[in-house]
Amino acid sequence: MARNRPYTCGLDAAIDVVGGKWKATVLWMLEDQGPLRFGELRRQIPAVTEKMLIQQLRELEADGLVHREAYHQVPPKVEYSLTDYGRTLEVALRPLGEWGHANMARIEATHA
């Protein structure tokens, strides 16, 4: 998802980072509930496939927004959490989330 660089405005850049299909949801979950394991994330986003979830997590990690902590155990355990940088994004995202929440009915009605 490196779409149209160089960016024409900050909004472009931000949406490029957070525009992936499940990224906003993941950021929201991690902010709301603290560190979560792969399986916990998966269960809480019922429609996501493993492939998509891991892909989005990897991209968030590469962007420095999410930290991946692997515990070397059997069975394996991996926890994902927001980085400080990720938290700054989450804060910037909050008004947009509230807008979406407030206008969800309208969005579902008009948006194809």
Added chain:
Amino acid sequence: MARNRPYTCGLDAAIDVVGGKWKATVLWMLEDQGPLRFGELRRQIPAVTEKMLIQQLRELEADGLVHREAYHQVPPKVEYSLTDYGRTLEVALRPLGEWGHANMARIEATHA
């Protein structure tokens, strides 16, 4: 672009609406400069093709965010502007735009 409904959070819904490749840019232009003609938008977003620009405008119009005013003249003249609803979105988008602006160097460096 109706991606994953029903939405899991307001952020999902909002990004579904504004996540199109050029939509953020268009909203930003219209807020920043007031009503603009098709050709003016096109010139100010050099990388966009006519096809994509009109497609994104149509979707923004269908979502009620942008108003299209056609003047029946020869040669034709069409002006696009934000609706009141569109302005509420633009306000909600502003912190995200500032975040993107502030972190653009980092985004360009880390984001594939």
Added chain:
DNA sequence: CAGTATCCGTTCCGATACTG
């Protein structure tokens, strides 16, 4: 549990040519 690997249809998007 936390992933990989592969297949494959769908959607996105750019390029180009044309029109009222």
Added chain:
DNA sequence: CAGTATCGGAACGGATACTG
């Protein structure tokens, strides 16, 4: 000026099966 039409490649994304 402000679009429309068509083509084709690339990226996205779901389903399924498999692994350390």
